[in-house]
Amino acid sequence: MTIHAQIDPQWAWSPVQPDEWTLRKAAHLYRRGGFSASAEQLSQATRLTPHEAVRGLIEATEESTTQYETLANSVLATGNADNLTAWWMYRLLHTAAPLREKLTLFWHGHFATSAEKVTDSQLMYQQNVLLREHALGNFGALLHEISRDPAMLLYLDSASNRKAHPNENYAREIMELFCLGEGNYTEQDIRELARCFTGWEVRAKRFRFNRYQHDNGEKTIFGQTGDFSGDDGIDLVLAQPSGPEFLCTKLVKFFVADEPSPSTELIAPLAQEFRDSGLQIRSVIDRILNSNYFFSEQVIGRKVRSPVEYAVGLLRTLEGSTNFYDLAARLDDLGQKLFFPPNVKGWEGGRTWINSSTLLARANLVRDLLDREETRFAGGGMVDLCDKHELKSPAEVVDWLQANLLAVELSPDVRSGLVRKLESGTEPRERRLRQVVYLICTMPEFQLS
Amino acid sequence: MQFTRRDFLGLTVTGSAIYGLGSTAPRFLAHAAERAGEQDRVLVVIQLSGGNDGLNTVIPFRHDVYRKSRPQLALAADRVLKIDDELGFHPELTGLARLLEAGELAIVQGVGYPNPNRSHFESMDIWHTCQRKTDQRLDGWLGRAIDRLQHEPSSDAIALHLGEKKQPFALTSQHWRVPSVRSLEQFRLQGNQETQAQTIKQLVESKRSNSSDLLDFVQSSTATAVDVSQRFDQIGKSYQPKAEYPESALGQKLKTVAQLIDAGLSTRIYYVEVDGFDTHAQQAPAHESLLREVGNALAAFTTDMGGQGQGDRVLSVCFSEFGRRVQENASSGTDHGTAGPMILAGAKVKAGLIGEHPSLTDLEQGDLKFHTDFRQVYAGILEQWLECESPSILGGEFEPVSLIDG
Numbered sequence: 001m002t003i004h005a006q007i008d009p010q011w012a013w014s015p016v017q018p019d020e021w022t023l024r025k026a027a028h029l030y031r032r033g034g035f036s037a038s039a040e041q042l043s044q045a046t047r048l049t050p051h052e053a054v055r056g057l058i059e060a061t062e063e064s065t066t067q068y069e070t071l072a073n074s075v076l077a078t079g080n081a082d083n084l085t086a087w088w089m090y091r092l093l094h095t096a097a098p099l100r101e102k103l104t105l106f107w108h109g110h111f112a113t114s115a116e117k118v119t120d121s122q123l124m125y126q127q128n129v130l131l132r133e134h135a136l137g138n139f140g141a142l143l144h145e146i147s148r149d150p151a152m153l154l155y156l157d158s159a160s161n162r163k164a165h166p167n168e169n170y171a172r173e174i175m176e177l178f179c180l181g182e183g184n185y186t187e188q189d190i191r192e193l194a195r196c197f198t199g200w201e202v203r204a205k206r207f208r209f210n211r212y213q214h215d216n217g218e219k220t221i222f223g224q225t226g227d228f229s230g231d232d233g234i235d236l237v238l239a240q241p242s243g244p245e246f247l248c249t250k251l252v253k254f255f256v257a258d259e260p261s262p263s264t265e266l267i268a269p270l271a272q273e274f275r276d277s278g279l280q281i282r283s284v285i286d287r288i289l290n291s292n293y294f295f296s297e298q299v300i301g302r303k304v305r306s307p308v309e310y311a312v313g314l315l316r317t318l319e320g321s322t323n324f325y326d327l328a329a330r331l332d333d334l335g336q337k338l339f340f341p342p343n344v345k346g347w348e349g350g351r352t353w354i355n356s357s358t359l360l361a362r363a364n365l366v367r368d369l370l371d372r373e374e375t376r377f378a379g380g381g382m383v384d385l386c387d388k389h390e391l392k393s394p395a396e397v398v399d400w401l402q403a404n405l406l407a408v409e410l411s412p413d414v415r416s417g418l419v420r421k422l423e424s425g426t427e428p429r430e431r432r433l434r435q436v437v438y439l440i441c442t443m444p445e446f447q448l449s
Numbered sequence: 450m451q452f453t454r455r456d457f458l459g460l461t462v463t464g465s466a467i468y469g470l471g472s473t474a475p476r477f478l479a480h481a482a483e484r485a486g487e488q489d490r491v492l493v494v495i496q497l498s499g500g501n502d503g504l505n506t507v508i509p510f511r512h513d514v515y516r517k518s519r520p521q522l523a524l525a526a527d528r529v530l531k532i533d534d535e536l537g538f539h540p541e542l543t544g545l546a547r548l549l550e551a552g553e554l555a556i557v558q559g560v561g562y563p564n565p566n567r568s569h570f571e572s573m574d575i576w577h578t579c580q581r582k583t584d585q586r587l588d589g590w591l592g593r594a595i596d597r598l599q600h601e602p603s604s605d606a607i608a609l610h611l612g613e614k615k616q617p618f619a620l621t622s623q624h625w626r627v628p629s630v631r632s633l634e635q636f637r638l639q640g641n642q643e644t645q646a647q648t649i650k651q652l653v654e655s656k657r658s659n660s661s662d663l664l665d666f667v668q669s670s671t672a673t674a675v676d677v678s679q680r681f682d683q684i685g686k687s688y689q690p691k692a693e694y695p696e697s698a699l700g701q702k703l704k705t706v707a708q709l710i711d712a713g714l715s716t717r718i719y720y721v722e723v724d725g726f727d728t729h730a731q732q733a734p735a736h737e738s739l740l741r742e743v744g745n746a747l748a749a750f751t752t753d754m755g756g757q758g759q760g761d762r763v764l765s766v767c768f769s770e771f772g773r774r775v776q777e778n779a780s781s782g783t784d785h786g787t788a789g790p791m792i793l794a795g796a797k798v799k800a801g802l803i804g805e806h807p808s809l810t811d812l813e814q815g816d817l818k819f820h821t822d823f824r825q826v827y828a829g830i831l832e833q834w835l836e837c838e839s840p841s842i843l844g845g846e847f848e849p850v851s852l853i854d855g
Contacts, residue, residue: 156729157729157730157780157782160730160779160780161779161780162779162780163779164779165776165777165778165779165780166778166779167729167730167778167779167780167782167784168729168778168784168785169729169784172567172568172785176568182566182568182570182571182582183582187567187814258663259663301661301663301664302661302663304663304667332613333613333631333635335613335614335615342614342615343498343569343724344569345569345570348615351663351666352615352616353615354666354667354670355610355615355616355628355629355670355674356626356628356629356630356636356670356673356674356677356678357613357628357629357630357631357635357636357674358629359670359671359674360635360636360637360638360674360678361631361635363638363639363649364638364639367638367639367640368639371640408659408661408664409659411655411656411657411658411659412658413655413656414652414655417651417652417655418652421648438640439648439649439652442649442652442653442671443652443653443671444653444657444664444667444668444670444671445664447667447671448663448664448667
């Protein structure tokens with residue numbers, strides 16, 4: 001339980017040595033820092049140093065965003081937020097900037113806002129654009145922006161926050177969930193901060209400050225007194241010492257390991273870096289992804305794949321394409337419907353992704369994917385994918401799938417069981433190949449990242 | 450017609466023991482399941498997530514403070530369903546009023562805990578684990594109860610979570626994986642290969658050489674999932690509800706629970722959730738519809754259980770992580786508060802009000818003061834219903850509230 005406690009923080013966050021850079025580690029980097037990659041991308045990455053590969057991920061940009069924007073406009077025209085879910089799935093499947101998308105997903109879970117309550121897809125989309133823009137930017141700027149984001153204001157009821165009776169919802173969540181963590185503020189701080197946000201409204205789908213509803217009186221927050229505005233209140237929260245620790249802990253859980261919760265000592269160097277950089281998200285991500293610890297055996301395979309990582313990762317690895325509307329709709333059964341986080345805390349992740357229903361749903365998603373004619377691999381069938389990569393014998397196929405898909409190696413028994421499935425049977429080779437992919441996806445190993 | 454458990458005993462073993470995997474778990478347990486018998490009592494936990502407004506559930510309709518604190522939200526005396534001269538149910542709780550009249554409903558008032566936490570997540574964790582944040586939380590109170598109730602693998606999972614969301618912490622056990630089931634229809638492996646489930650099971654259960662804690666967890670969870678799905682394939686189609694269930698999500702979940710109980714599962718604990726009680730804004734319409742959902746579903750379920758001849762062995766209990774502030778806010782809603790009522794239903798409950806309504810004049814920071822610790826209610830459930838000793842489960846001695854008749 002105390003693996004982290006024994007880790008030397010100095011060693012942990014020092015840059016990893018470029019030797020011993022393998023396909024396995026490149027696959028790890030792309031699984032965690034993106035949504036997995038094709039064998040071709042991985043082999044390109046192995047020709048770089050790990051630090052070059054990380055820089056490539058951090059600096060990647062989309063060649064063109066036209067296709068995403070065109071698709072967004074057409075799904076927004078339907079007014080159905082379910083289509084927006086499909087839109088993001090499409091982008092995740094095709095993106096050339098996977099780390100930015102991964103962080104956009106992180107911030108979506110962090111500043112969780114659900115279309116269930118907001119009901120306006122346009123506003124949900126705008127928030128997604130905002131999160132993507134600031135994904136690797138300055139946290140302070142992001143917090144100021146998200147605090148006046150119409151979808152957020154509607155979701156946390158701040159849009160109806162009046163002078164006479166402040167609504168505490170946003171004030172509570174900005175401290176508890178967005179910046180500081182439970183226990184780092186008092187109920188009094190929440191009540192006073194709520195007064196700062198009075199008069200922050202949404203009118204005609206835009207943020208508006210209603211000065212008639214703003215409480216201009218003196219407020220005392222964290223022991224400081226003044227006639228603070230909403231922005232002053234946000235700055236007071238940002239200045240709290242517990243913030244960088246809180247955020248770095250969450251980033252480490254997301255990118256490095258679900259459990260156990262990292263120790264204060266382990267987080268301290270990252271938090272210091274974050275503070276020193278003036279809360280630049282990129283600095284922390286850069287440090288994490290380049291580190292000894294990130295590439296260590298204590299970390300590879302020690303996270304549960306999220307549903308999005310599970311589905312998108314499978315398709316990106318196998319150069320797959322499918323009906324992304326149907327795929328997006330199925331993700332709900334796995335417990336992660338984009339734009340519909342379960343509550344203000346977002347997706348908890350880790351072991352909570354796994355239960356008997358979500359496991360069956362994972363298996364059924366892949367079953368459905370593989371049974372569909374429209375699902376393609378490298379533009380054709382699994383047979384074509386195998387030909388492309390010159391995989392001939394059943395053992396070659398299983399080993400290739402294993403190396404590209406799995407963070408944790410299969411046991412010899414399971415491996416030979418799969419090879420036998422591929423060797424024997426009266427079914428056509430394409431069906432047997434798909435069945436083996438299916439079985440791998442149902443294995444406990446494939447649930448880990 | 451009752452579908453007897455013998456019809457499918459020995460078909461599969463569900464609820465795999467965590468420690469039973471890899472090595473072959475004993476699979477003979479037909480007689481053990483039989484011995485567990487149809488007499489064992491069942492607990493159904495209904496979680497009202499988001500913080501239910503207790504004051505507008507069991508309403509002190511005559512009280513000045515109530516009316517003055519809630520110019521928008523107070524319900525007038527002529528609208529409430531009177532329980533006595535002072536208190537009444539929300540008008541949408543006709544289902545509960547009916548149960549109360551039938552002597553099948555108990556309301557424990559003023560339930561909470563010291564130093565209340567107003568964070569949904571923290572407070573929910575406290576209710577689930579009976580531990581504070583500073584304690585090391587490894588399992589939930591029901592998980593610990595499960596560990597006392599079951600010592601060997603059985604043909605049915607000892608507890609089931611019916612829901613589409615993440616599994617409640619309360620059900621986390623040291624020794625058993627509790628299955629989460631979204632719906633009976635969804636809960637099966639798709640595909641036309643009959644041997645598919647068997648193949649997966651075989652591969653999943655084969656021994657791992659590079660095992661880690663996390664891999665073990667996923668491995669045993671997968672084995673449980675396949676087991677339970679095979680078991681549910683065998684569930685009889687003979688169930689005929691003896692009450693009309695509402696179409697609501699809770700109504701349908703409780704109907705599923707009824708179907709499983711009727712099918713003779715030896716499962717002792719069922720867990721369901723209703724979300725949406727976090728009514729910060731425009732509370733009235735949302736709260737009305739939630740209470741209607743809870744009241745009608747619970748009434749249908751309790752009536753159905755009675756009609757199936759199962760009434761004496763089923764107890765349902767509703768709780769929420771906190772109540773809401775006495776004073777309403779500017780958005781015609783209420784913010785996070787503290788104490789609230791717990792509601793229990795079943796043929797065996799000690800019907801009526803238990804404990805006083807919390808004072809509306811003696812408040813703490815605008816919030817009601819609790820007088821009954823939730824762990825006292827848990828103690829009552831554990832000792833009087835599930836018949837296990839409570840102190841080791843609750844982490845201390847709590848005077849049980851007397852909940853059960855006779």
